Amino acid sequence: MSLPAIQPSRRLVLGGAAALLATTIVRAAEPDLAGLSDMTTRAVPIGREERAARLARAQALMRANGMGAVLIEPGASLTYFTGVEWWRSERLTAAILPVEGEACIVTPFFEEPSVRQTLAIPAEVRVWQEDADPLRVVAGFLRDRKLTARAMGIEESARFFAFDGLAHALPGIRLVSANPVVRGCRMIKSPAEIALMRLATDVTVAAYRWTHPRVETGMTGAQIGALMNAATKRLGGAPEFALALIGPASALPHGSREVVRVADGQTVLMDCGCTVEGYQSDVSRTWVHGTATAEQRRVWDQVRRGQALAFRTAQVGVAAGAVDDAVRHFYERLGYGPGYRLPGLSHRTGHGIGMDGHEPVNLVHGEATRLAPGMCFSDEPGLYLSGKFGVRLEDCFHMTAGGPAWFSTPPASLDRPV
Numbered sequence: 001m002s003l004p005a006i007q008p009s010r011r012l013v014l015g016g017a018a019a020l021l022a023t024t025i026v027r028a029a030e031p032d033l034a035g036l037s038d039m040t041t042r043a044v045p046i047g048r049e050e051r052a053a054r055l056a057r058a059q060a061l062m063r064a065n066g067m068g069a070v071l072i073e074p075g076a077s078l079t080y081f082t083g084v085e086w087w088r089s090e091r092l093t094a095a096i097l098p099v100e101g102e103a104c105i106v107t108p109f110f111e112e113p114s115v116r117q118t119l120a121i122p123a124e125v126r127v128w129q130e131d132a133d134p135l136r137v138v139a140g141f142l143r144d145r146k147l148t149a150r151a152m153g154i155e156e157s158a159r160f161f162a163f164d165g166l167a168h169a170l171p172g173i174r175l176v177s178a179n180p181v182v183r184g185c186r187m188i189k190s191p192a193e194i195a196l197m198r199l200a201t202d203v204t205v206a207a208y209r210w211t212h213p214r215v216e217t218g219m220t221g222a223q224i225g226a227l228m229n230a231a232t233k234r235l236g237g238a239p240e241f242a243l244a245l246i247g248p249a250s251a252l253p254h255g256s257r258e259v260v261r262v263a264d265g266q267t268v269l270m271d272c273g274c275t276v277e278g279y280q281s282d283v284s285r286t287w288v289h290g291t292a293t294a295e296q297r298r299v300w301d302q303v304r305r306g307q308a309l310a311f312r313t314a315q316v317g318v319a320a321g322a323v324d325d326a327v328r329h330f331y332e333r334l335g336y337g338p339g340y341r342l343p344g345l346s347h348r349t350g351h352g353i354g355m356d357g358h359e360p361v362n363l364v365h366g367e368a369t370r371l372a373p374g375m376c377f378s379d380e381p382g383l384y385l386s387g388k389f390g391v392r393l394e395d396c397f398h399m400t401a402g403g404p405a406w407f408s409t410p411p412a413s414l415d416r417p418v
Helices: 012-028 048-064 076-082 109-116 134-144 160-169 179-186 191-214 221-234 247-251 294-313 320-333
Strands: 067-072 094-098 103-108 123-128 151-154 175-177 238-246 266-276 283-289 350-352 359-363 376-379 383-385 389-391 395-400 403-406
Touching: 048 067, 048 076, 048 094, 048 179, 067 076, 067 134, 067 179, 076 094, 076 103, 076 179, 094 134, 103 109, 103 134, 109 123, 123 134, 134 160, 151 160, 151 179, 160 175, 179 359, 191 221, 191 266, 191 283, 191 395, 221 238, 221 266, 238 247, 247 266, 247 383, 247 389, 266 389, 283 294, 294 320, 294 376, 294 383, 294 389, 320 359, 359 376
Parallel strands: 067 151, 103 123, 151 175
Antiparallel strands: 067 094, 094 103, 238 266, 266 283, 350 359, 350 376, 376 395, 383 389, 395 403
């Protein structure tokens, strides 16, 4: 996303120092990007008609679930429904989606002109002054629309002060989870969303193809990530993360604070993604620098087979958890695990993806949600051998009526990893 993040990404905490080092490296010696050009000129932003359809869908789901309105704070869901690109602070900016009629944006008085710059739907804007309670402004809108007798849905990432403040502003109102509405809309991607995710993935794959042959002996993960980010920017994507794990660090799915340098026979595991018009890619590739051992080749091929099994299992109507179960049972037959124990697959097989890098629902044991056309997931069943190396191949897919379809094509062999 182009805005300040609400929370650090899963890679940001461990990668912060590496990112600073990567920035220093790029400034010291800019890579030659002359052969790369912007791939995103054909990107089609989400239009007014699609946002209107989203609101209509949300309102239908509100009626089906007995809600009168939904409250959403800044983040991907706010942008999804309203176009508003904003951040969270102690000053509340929020959208209220009513079961009927236009939405309402509540924001500080002095922020209204800025908020309107990205507002992409017809909506009332109500402001509050610095000495006022913004939740009373929300309550006033609900009273004016005669919605206080119905349940009020709260988007799952909203902060407690918004929930608590509304409860005090409207004693007796029933506050419920907005998941049936927000998830019910965002989990099912439209053709326009899928096209943007495919384009973001194309950028990431092209950046991998440029970066891979430029990885040299002695490089750190931060240097490799800097190359990947530079290529991604030149290709038109907004880099989200470029994690490069070397040798034993590749056995830790999200990395290590230790600085490891590329050497012959070392595994290099990269996990990278970008956004195009707010929609994300997420692609992981693993290779061996120089000569691979028989064990590295064997594990890489086992992961390739596990990823393919997950893809085959992901059919319309299948429970999301069954995809994870299929891979885990396969790995256990190979002697890994059991379950989430090491050596083996220590994390879920995949996660939902869209405007957020991680969205509901996940391909994880016990998840009962049935796969349906329009859902999008990562497929990344890695294998991790503590103290030695790890292998992760990650490609995302979207569900169609006929089954899963890849956003990116998985590599066929360790010798051709990208």
